[in-house]
Amino acid sequence: MNAIEVRNLTKRFNSFTAVDHVDFDVKKGEIFGLLGPNGAGKSTTMRMLCTLTRPSEGTAKVAGYDIIKEDARVREHIGLVAEKLIMYNDLTAWENLRLYGKLYNLPEDKLEKRIDKLLKFVRMEKWKHKRVGTFSTGMKQKINVIRAMIHEPEILFLDEPTLGLDPQSTVEIRELVRRINIEQGTTMILTTHIMVEADMLCNRVGIIDRGKIVALDTPSNLKKLVSGTDTLTMEFEIPNLTTELLGNLKSVDFVVSVLQEDATHVKVRAKGEDSFDRLLDLIRKNNGKIKIVKNLEPTLEDVFIHLTGREIREDTKKASPRRRPPWGNENERGRR
Amino acid sequence: MSAKNVLSHSFWICWKDLVEFSRSKMRVIMLILMPLFMxxxxxFIFPSNNTTIKDQPVAVANLDVGYALYVPQNHTNISMNMSQILIEQINLVNNQTGMMKLSGARDFDEIKTRIQNGELSAGIIIPINFTREIVMGRQGSVEIVTDQxxxxxxxxxxxxLSKTIEAIGTQVAMYKLNTTYNISMNYTISYIKPYNVEYRGIVEGESNYFQFVAPGIIAMTLMMSVMTGLPHAISYERDVGTLDGMLMAPIHRISIILGKVLAQTIRGLVQAVIIFLLAVFLFGVTIHGNIILVVLLILLTVxxxxxxxxxxxxxxxxxETAAMVMMTLMFPMMFMSGVFFPIQQMPEFMQMVAKFLPLTYATTALRKVMVLGADTSAVSLELAILIGFGTILLAVSVPVFKRAMTR
Known part of the structure; x- marks a missing residue:
């Protein structure tokens, strides 16, 4: 049985269509990823599934209930970890958890046990009676995650759960998400614009772009979409990298994309059976000294480019006026 | 969802709001200071009555040249100067009341300059022919110069000043009647002022401005805490994202509103009590009305x-938008609902506007009950209007709110 069945789901804001007739199913117990650049419609899809936004057209069944007609029932079975923390800084961890327990009608004795169990789960028992405002962002996010689980939801929605976290907390939260999924069997829907995150965590990934699902499969199957083709992804280390060389690389037709990583590294995607040779020739012709060449395994990012013809990161930069800590993207690069 | 659940959820949301509020010392201090400042x-800005006038600098310019009365019997002139007597008596009266600080001045121009310089509050000018007019059997006139x-x-x-001078005049008249017509001093006053006016309020005690303004400030504070507190509480939570947590919980939307309103009401009540206590113990307001009725009115105002x-x-x-809309609506309401000035003092079209503002009725009713000791029947119209206004707006706003929350 499916935990979520999305049918023809559409959301329009005036003339702008944020989510455009989307269909997908989420199986019980899986971690399902919605991957795409900011503004692609991930969050709007999620908010509709959480009954926070009303669809313009179409509907969905969440935990067996219709999100429009039975929204109250849907709410009983879901939890949300949003990009903005759903917590009150002036309350203690215990008070925050207790408040939501009360809103979910948990009886007093059961609630206390649940709070202790959850705090133990994230190893934060010591912080029970400390105000959330004094916590680090990583600790806050942990409490935020267990807060969403206070009523043992069948389905947990995670909207960019690692956004704005430091590298260590990011790893911890991802670990926590996986543990919850394995130990509690909670179905999870995760939105992210971070490819690695989707790759690491998700059983299946839906790639969403401009309000439409452009591909939906397991990460490995998605990557086969790229590796099955004649596209190569290579990283060159060129000590005397010039903008002129970069320009020349971009201008030839067999090169799909050029991404400068730092002063000496450049990532190139190229098409065609002899593209590797042709690339080497081109660089040498421009007096580029090649120190190291790495043939990169396709990533979900390559899949995204393959499907949409655009870099996800470039899109992210343009479409996101939101403040993001400087380490957000660095972190991803370091792990690649 | 049962009513019990709705109430329980409201209670917890209210509890959360109040705990959150109480954890901020600054906010708690402001909660108490605001009514005190108000x-x-x-x-203190609006003078309650004349008794507050004290030591006002007043200059007297005596231009009177006196009058030499020719006495035919011994062919001599008797020099007379009535103005000196007047000044002495003004001094005498002022020594008792202490309202003025008297000084001398040469003429109108000096008084004018000194008023312009802010050294004087008023001036008294005794004209050149003051004594002469009195001796000739006419009225002696005195000019009072004030700061416009x-x-x-x-x-x-x-x-x-008029009262002072009039009182002196009465004394002179009484003396004259006594000496000229041999009328007993006890009866002279009935010749000069045959009618006496006495003032009497419908409740005991003297009225002062605090008495007028305290009920208005209570109503206004309640309005402010509901009108600013509620949108602030909800919009703020929407901005920081915590409202999603409540909207996602399996609770009725009404519980959110109810919980927030409850928290605001309690804050408003705390302020109302503070104003009440300040009014009674610090500003000498006497409360005559029924406390239960006052509480009922406070709840209805909310x-x-x-x-x-x-x-x-x-x-x-x-x-931010909410705060701006709020300010735009609140200030006119504050000043046009008779909180600070009686509505009757306003131009007619403003009075018409005031009739459409619920704060007008809240203020009027609270004033009637608190100051005049009115009972329920005397404020039944105000009660009905407050209930009606609140019900109509709630009927409109709750569905709008529900829709707005799932945009």
């Missing part, structure tokens, strides 16, 4: 504004 401000840039003080000084608060919340996408 009361002190309006209470300060109408309030000017009016007060006019009254004070009720009448809740809908408006919710409506503004629903239409404001952000906290």
């Amino acid at each position: 009361m002190a401000m309006v209470g 840039s300060n109408p309030q003080l000017s009016a007060t000084m006019q009254i004070v 009720y009448s504004f809740v809908g408006l608060g919710i409506l503004i919340t629903s239409f404001s996408d952000r906290e």
Whole structure:
């Protein structure tokens, strides 16, 4: 049985269509990823599934209930970890958890046990009676995650759960998400614009772009979409990298994309059976000294480019006026 | 969802709001200071009555040249100077009341300059022919010069000085009647002033401005805490994202509103009690009305504004917008609902506007009950209007709010 069945789901804001007739199913117990650049419609899809936004057209069944007609029932079975923390800084961890327990009608004795169990789960028992405002962002996010689980939801929605976290907390939260999924069997829907995150965590990934699902499969199957083709992804280390060389690389037709990583590294995607040779020739012709060449395994990012013809990161930069800590993207690069 | 659940959820949301509020020391201090400032401000700025006039600098310019009365019997002139007597008596009266600080001045021009310089509040000019007119059997006239840039003080000084001079005049008249017509001093006053006017309020005690303004400030504070507090509380939570947590919980939307309103009401009540205590113990206001009726009115005042608060919340996408809309609506309401000035003093079209503002009725009713000791029947019209206003706005605002929350 499916935990979520999305049918023809559409959301329009005036003339702008944020989510455009989307269909997908989420199986019980899986971690399902919605991957795409900011503004692609991930969050709007999620908010509709959480009954926070009303669809313009179409509907969905969440935990067996219709999100429009039975929204109250849907709410009983879901939890949300949003990009903005759903917590009150002036309350203690215990008070925050207790408040939501009360809103979910948990009886007093059961609630206390649940709070202790959850705090133990994230190893934060010591912080029970400390105000959330004094916590680090990583600790806050942990409490935020267990807060969403206070009523043992069948389905947990995670909207960019690692956004704005430091590298260590990011790893911890991802670990926590996986543990919850394995130990509690909670179905999870995760939105992210971070490819690695989707790759690491998700059983299946839906790639969403401009309000439409452009591909939906397991990460490995998605990557086969790229590796099955004649596209190569290579990283060159060129000590005397010039903008002129970069320009020349971009201008030839067999090169799909050029991404400068730092002063000496450049990532190139190229098409065609002899593209590797042709690339080497081109660089040498421009007096580029090649120190190291790495043939990169396709990533979900390559899949995204393959499907949409655009870099996800470039899109992210343009479409996101939101403040993001400087380490957000660095972190991803370091792990690649 | 049962009513019990709705109430329980509201209680927890209210509890959360109040705990959150109480954890911020600054906010708690402001909660107490705000009514104190309000009361002190309006209470001290607007003079309650003449008794507050003290040591006002007043200059007397005596231009009177006196009058030499020719006495035919011994062919001599008797020099007379009535103005000296008047000045002595003004001094005498002032020694008792202490309202003025008297000094001398040469003429009108000097008084004018000194008023312009801010050294004087008023001046008295005794004209050149003062004694002569009196000796000739006519009225001796005295000019009072006031500071027109300060109408309030000017009016007060006019009254004070006229009363002083009139009182002296009465004394003179009584003496004259006694000596000239042999009328007993006990009866002279009935010849000069055959009618006496006495003032009597419908409740005991003297009226002062605090008495007028305290009920208004209570109503206003309640309005402010509901109208600013509610949209602030909801828009703020929407901005920071915590509202999603409540909207996602399996609770009725009404619980959110109810919980927030409850928290705001409690805050408003705390302030109302503070104003009440300040009014009674610090500003000498005597409360005559029924406390239960006062509490009922306070709750109804909150009720009448809740809908408006919710409506503004629903239409404001952000906290900032909500705050701006709020200010725009609140200030006219504050000044046009008779909180600080009686509505009767306003121009007619403004009075018409005031009739459409619920704060007008809240203020009027609270004033009637608190100051005049009126009972329920005397304020039944106000009660009905407050209930009606609140109900209509709630009926409109709750569906709008529900829709706005799932945009």
